[in-house]
Amino acid sequence: MNAHRSITRKYFNFYYGLGGTIGKYKFDKPINETVSNNPKTFYNLNSKTGINLNLPTKKMDWRVIGIELTYNYEFGPYQNALENVRNSNEDPSLLIFNKKSILAYNFGSEAVFKLTSGNTFSFGYYIGELLNRTDNLKGMNTTFMATYMSYKIKKITLSFLSEGGQANISSSKFGLSYQLF
Numbered sequence: 001m002n003a004h005r006s007i008t009r010k011y012f013n014f015y016y017g018l019g020g021t022i023g024k025y026k027f028d029k030p031i032n033e034t035v036s037n038n039p040k041t042f043y044n045l046n047s048k049t050g051i052n053l054n055l056p057t058k059k060m061d062w063r064v065i066g067i068e069l070t071y072n073y074e075f076g077p078y079q080n081a082l083e084n085v086r087n088s089n090e091d092p093s094l095l096i097f098n099k100k101s102i103l104a105y106n107f108g109s110e111a112v113f114k115l116t117s118g119n120t121f122s123f124g125y126y127i128g129e130l131l132n133r134t135d136n137l138k139g140m141n142t143t144f145m146a147t148y149m150s151y152k153i154k155k156i157t158l159s160f161l162s163e164g165g166q167a168n169i170s171s172s173k174f175g176l177s178y179q180l181f
Helices: 077-088
Strands: 002-008 012-024 041-056 060-075 101-114 120-130 143-153 156-164 170-178
Touching: 012 060, 041 077, 060 077, 060 120, 101 143
Parallel strands: none
Antiparallel strands: 002 012, 012 041, 041 060, 060 101, 101 120, 120 143, 143 156, 156 170
């Protein structure tokens, strides 16, 4: 669930918001053998703010470049499982990023197509970096990338996000939102 506010002018778009997520996770081998009996749920509270350079036309708004600052707080069985893996990890090549509070920034671009029915279709991408690395990741590459798309029908938006990082770490999220105001 997310609540956000967006202010759009001719050449810029500014936004801020709060959110929360409940979901399920899956680890691949060898980690899944360590945490196989744990509940597979995670919880997340987050906030974000950003600004985009916007180039509008009759048929499209192109958010050419934007910067976003995000804060995530993760908790629950997922964090507990990461702690168990970190404590039992004997493989030096397996890096565990177990941090409940995550601060990151990203740069991105997005195209929003205005359809004849008044609905919109958008897609975009971003690339970012963690700002608060743990000690075991100092000097490591913590870059992440994502692509996303959404379709807005009146006040309802359906969305899909696919995000990835290092060493086959990835996540996908489907979203459904409703515009209150």
